[in-house]
Amino acid sequence: MPELAKAYEPKQVEDRLYQKWQERGYFKANPGSSRKPYSIVMPPPNVTGKLTLGHVLNNTIQDILSRKARMEGKEVLWLPGTDHAGLATQTAVEKHLRQAEKKTRHDFTREEFVARVWKWKEEFGGIITSQLRKIGCSCDWSRERFTLDKDYERAVQEVFVRLYQEGFIYRGTRMVNWCPGSLTAISDEEVIPRAQKGFLYYVKYELVPEPGTEPEYLVVATTRPETIMADAALAVKPGGKWAAYIGRNVWRPLHRAPIPVIPDDAVEEGFGTGVLKVTPAHDKTDYEIGKRHHLEFTDILTPDARIHDPGEHDAIELNGLDRFAARKRSAEMLQERGLLLKEEPYENTVGFSERANEAIEPRLSKQWFMRYPNVPEALALLSEGYVKFHPEHWTKVYAHWLEHIQDWCISRQVWWGHRIPVWYAPEMVEVPSDIMMPVTVNPLATNDVVCQIDCPGEGWTQDPDTLDTWFSSWLWAYETMRTGDGTRQKFYPTSALVTGPDIIFLWVARMLIAGLHFQPNGEKDTVEKTLEANLAFRDVYFTGLIRDRQGRKLSKSLGNSPEPLDLVAKYGADGLRFGLVRIAPQGADICFDEKQIEEGRNFCNKLWNICRFRSMQGPIDPNAEPFKHPRSIFADEMLDRLHYLHAGERNVQDALHQFNFSEAASLIYDFVWNEFAARFVEAAKIDFAHGDSPTREGTLATFDYVMSHVLRLLHPFAPFVTEELWCELGFGTETIQTTLWPTQSPRSKAWSPRAQEIYQTADIGRTMRGEIKLPSNQKVPFSLVPSSLVSEEKPFTDEQKSVLAAFLNASEIKVLSAPPADPGPKAFTPLGELYLPATGLVDPAAEKDRVTKELAKTEKDLEQTRRKLGDANMLAKAPPAKVEEWRALEVTLIAKEKSLRESLGKLG
RNA sequence: GCGCGGUUAGCUCAGUGGUAGAGCACUACAUUGACACUGUAGGGGUCACAGGUUCAAACCCUGUAUCGCGCACCA
Incomplete structure (x- = not known):
């Protein structure tokens, strides 16, 4: 087995792995598969835009959902694409023309100008999608869509014609929100x-x-x-x-x-x-x-x-x-x-x-409007639970909007976009929309108009306006799936949508309405089935907005917007992803701090080094079965912790099920760092140091078994480092991506609380060392007077002693039957009384300080407990189990107080 | 004005009734073999405020303050 590098180096790994994944087609969705479908459509970013941190968070969450679904054996379609972003892109090109050629859009014909925008799109159109690849997004790029693709454009116009014919779209002179800057x-x-x-x-x-x-x-x-x-x-x-x-x-x-x-x-x-x-x-x-x-x-x-x-x-x-x-x-x-x-x-x-x-200037203007169809049904989708929002409180915002809905002004005086499929008779003279004069208002004028996609004949003029960009994106959830190969039948309705609450009306609600009205999956035999077959999505997860440390929105003009790819270069894609997801609070905005990304990187490195350490102990067994080997109590404890990671009160499965990504990430983080590395790996070192240890094989098997779970659980969050370790260490040969998502692990029947007791004793002993200011590298002898329980019922073995000694950096642990003749600093532990030598280590004055402080705290705790136990009302009404707890605590505290007073007495 | 969400350690956040938590930052100690992208320990909080419910409240209720967001026919 090759020795791993001393630190995880993302640059050596990321591009190579992504290329491998692409070549092997892992992200390709197969509509002919018999697996259960799982689908997400990516909120299409502005085609000529660049990746922002918001995109990173949003797409990382989609990637987590997609990768987890793949590991659960589902047929996954994560469909990527981009948006033509009508006004935004046109504005960018106009700005460029102004600066580079000192020209305005009116120096060109409409056709010439639109051609220039297409050129602009060809030049900058690939940036954001290549950036999404850099952060590891597992979307099916073979299905990438663009809102101005020929087919898509036609679909948008068909929808317009249909709604016009149904009477939902009309033209009228009304008050609109006019932007005097953009003239639309x-x-x-x-x-x-x-x-x-x-x-x-x-x-x-x-x-x-x-x-x-x-x-x-x-x-x-x-x-x-x-x-x-x-x-x-x-x-x-x-x-x-x-x-x-x-x-x-x-x-x-x-x-x-x-x-x-x-x-x-x-x-x-x-x-x-x-x-x-x-x-x-x-x-x-x-x-x-x-x-x-x-x-x-x-x-x-x-x-x-x-x-x-x-x-x-x-x-x-x-x-x-x-x-x-x-x-x-x-x-x-x-x-x-x-x-x-x-x-x-x-x-x-x-x-x-x-x-x-x-x-904005409220302005009287002749525009196209849409009256929303299916509004009561759209309300029912949420209120009756067909669609769920996460966090749930956005439901109310959605409902409020629908209840007060106004007709939608869908025409834009913009050239880059979907041309309105309406034609005016040859004799009609249309006032060009860009003339710099107030409108002549004549609300009674009737126009000889035809609404259809193709030109009705010679001399007819097409309406000069284009459609609101959102009028094309509201079809995104299903129109992107029109490929004639059963994709839509397989993958629509989509499973989840991940987006920001700022576009809850602009996009989310409208997509639901489009699904209801156009019924892309057709009519079924019952109303309910028809509804369920045509939901745009079943779950919507709203991310928070990312803000800087002062709470300001990230924006280019403020210069407070970090470049995601710079962060990738510094911390690795996994570090960025994991750091961001772990800190993103539920249902609230995210206060961005680069430190959090650094933590993400550090965590990946920690994981890497745990595996590096393991690889030094010999080859990994990808099918390790720890329950078949004799095991140390520390291995059992580790297996127990793994069990709770899957099934505890707070666990990874539930957290992800509830779309609580930061909780899931934090649980794995704590598990790996505090349970696995700080406890189990340290204890395992004793086994590894002795080739003849009877529990060595069990410890190795536990290591491999738990690490296999951890790598798989972590893969959706940190795809690169987990894949690299999986393949390099021999957990698998091909890829981690198609392995089984772990959901459970049994407890050991042999588990006892002893390992916990030893860890707790180690913590207490270490605190004692710290309090008397022992240098952390100084080995000292400890003495332990075991409690009766420890000495009689479950003996304190040599192996356990070695582990405790290692945690305490003890030169030896003397197990005594009575307190040492000349007792030094003393502490109460779950194993019994733990002593340090009286002489040579301790400054008596410092020790007196320490004991005095400890005594004060004990007295405070005792007083608090006694207050409860002295309150008859409380005793009568609190649950008996709780009262027992308080009683037991009182006993312990009394003994501790007594002993501390004795120590203090001896110190003078 | 109405609605939603927040207010817990210097910072970012967990914590839905029973002795206040994590990471970062800070301080001290430690570089022989997984990792300094590290380890060990420490200091640091009237849980925004005021009432109420309860044996018991950071947690439940009411009100106030404050911040953010959404909505509104804000002349």
């Missing part, structure tokens, strides 16, 4: 509210005098004086304090004209002045009010949010100004006209588009 509409779900510091401007609206009235005015508090020219009315609460003015007119202060005072329930008297200025074309609420009162819809903003209020009027100078400059200027103009009463600092929430970092 976006959906409600893509608007991010942000607190903004601004001002509340108090503006005088003078009443148009009527015969017999005094000059009067109403005051409006507004954050947006730049929209005053678009005011169509003032609204007040019906029957409220301003109700007397209803029906009168006021002078609009800029672009002076009379506008009516109207009653509307949308007005809250407690807000501002209780008088609301109504700009139906620039505010969602005002739009509704405008419709109710048949007001005029005046749009005074260009698509890029500059003022454009044509005609002759008194505020003409605002034209051409950006909305924020216009805000300032209009306030000044009001001031100059004596119409601005005051302005006060004010914080309100404004919607932003994340991509362009621009304040």
Whole structure:
């Protein structure tokens, strides 16, 4: 057997193993297999994007699920792919063109520009998928999909046509969230509210005098004086304090004209002045009010949010100004006209588009909308348990969204994406969407339109818009499986989805709805079966967001986002994976610290060195059967611990079953480091040192048996190091990937608590050494006066003594029948009283300190216990077993206290 | 404003009724044979606060504070 390197070197291992796995086709899913299916579709990352830590966590969890399922004998499909990310990619290419060629998208024809984006995609499209390979993802790359693949594109358009025909998709002029930076509409779900510091401007609206009235005015508090020219009315609460003015007119202060005072329930008297200025074309609420009162819809903003209020009027100078400059200027103009009463600092929430970092402009615009089908069914999926969210509390968020669902604005004024399959008759003149003018609103216009994929004939023009990227990804769970070879029949519904809660509406909910409505697996004989056959997925695991140590989101602009591949180079892919998964808390965001990755690497190295040590003792037996050999109590103890790792109160099986990955990782970590390495391996050294030890073979077999379990349990988390050790050490020859996932291990019938007692005694003895400040390499003689139980019922053997001596770094352990004549520092252990020599080692003053401290703690414990035992109420109502525990504790503590007092007495 | 989640050691987190835990960081000691990516020991906590339930509360209930997230017709 080759000797292993002194430390685990991931670089020597990772690429070689990944290549081997690929060549041998381990990740390939076979739809013809008779094995039970297990499937996951990868949330497709932006095709030209780069790997982030979020991707690492997310895909590591998918890999854990996939690899474990393979080891459980399932036919696994983990389907990878990428997303065309319409606006994001287009923006990136436009930025590149601006910098490299000083051109905008409008310097090209649409076809030329889209060709440039494809070129960009060819150049950068492979980066993220190659990065996923670097971290060991076991997806079936032969099935990689892209949301703009020809077939996929056609499927998206088919869905559009179908929904149009079914009446779920319509075109309309409505208020949308307009991004003046990207010049496109976006959906409600893509608007991010942000607190903004601004001002509340108090503006005088003078009443148009009527015969017999005094000059009067109403005051409006507004954050947006730049929209005053678009005011169509003032609204007040019906029957409220301003109700007397209803029906009168006021002078609009800029672009002076009379506008009516109207009653509307949308007005809250407690807000501002209780008088609301109504700009139906620039505010969602005002739009509704405008419709109710048949007001005029005046749009005074260009698509890029500059003022454009044509005609002759008194505020003409605002034209051409950006909305924020216009805000300032209009306030000044009001001031100059004596119409601005005051302005006060004010914080309100404004919607932003994340991509362009621009304040969203509520804007009247002609767009395509989708009314969601199957909403009640989608709600039932979760409430009736067909689909489960982990952690569960996201269910409520999902339900709330569905209960308040609004139609989805699905058209985008973007060139890179799925073109809307709608055609306009030759005689129709469509206004190009990028013209820099406000829209002409004519809600009554009817269009001669045809909705179909192919051009209906000469002269017909296709709608210039593309579809929201999410309108393609909502089909991802099943459309990626359309391969004509039975893949969808075998693997859909998918088993699990792993994603972030930030796209619960954008993607997760919509995929469930798509499954319900399009029924990719067809109709079955009962409603329930139809439902179950068409679930997009059965379990959804939501990861937390990764933040930096200050709690900020990781982002490129903040520069707080570590490069995952740098971390791989430093700590290895397994170190990164294991470190991240072990620390990721359930249902909460992750506070990233590189130290955690370092721990992951250290753990892999620990595992490596345990195996290295084993390989020095001779060849490994891949079929080791420890229960067939005579065994030490330490081997039995180890086997017992393994049993509990599988079946204890907290165990790996349950943790993974409950999607508690950090718990599973922590359990294995603690087991390997604290049970296996720190206890069993140290005790095994005694066996290994003596070739003639009768338990040597049993210890070797236990070692191999337990290590075989550990490597397999760990493989989904740390695929490279476990595979390397598995094959190099001879546990197997081919691969660990297709070995059996271990779920249980029996206890030894011969198990006794003695090994635990020895470990506990060693801990106590080591503490004693530490307290009298013995250098850790100084060998000293210990004496033990065994308790009666130890001396009579279960003798303290020489082998046990050797192990205890090794743990204590003792030169010898003298077993005495009575305390030594000249007793030194003493401690109570499960084995009896443990003594250090009185002379030569101990400074009496330090020893007195030690005993005094120990006595104080004992007295405190004793007092606490006695308080309980003295409380009649407590004794009466607590369970008897608990009371017994307290009684036993009291006895021990009394003896300990007595003995410590004696020691203290002797020390003077 | 409503809803969800958090608040435990310097840091990151476990801990769903019975004497407060882990890793990191810190301090001391130790480099002969698995591992310094190590070993041994130590210091360090009014479990956010206030009430309540209970024999007993970090844990259950109510309220408050605070942080994060989501939702809302936030003029």
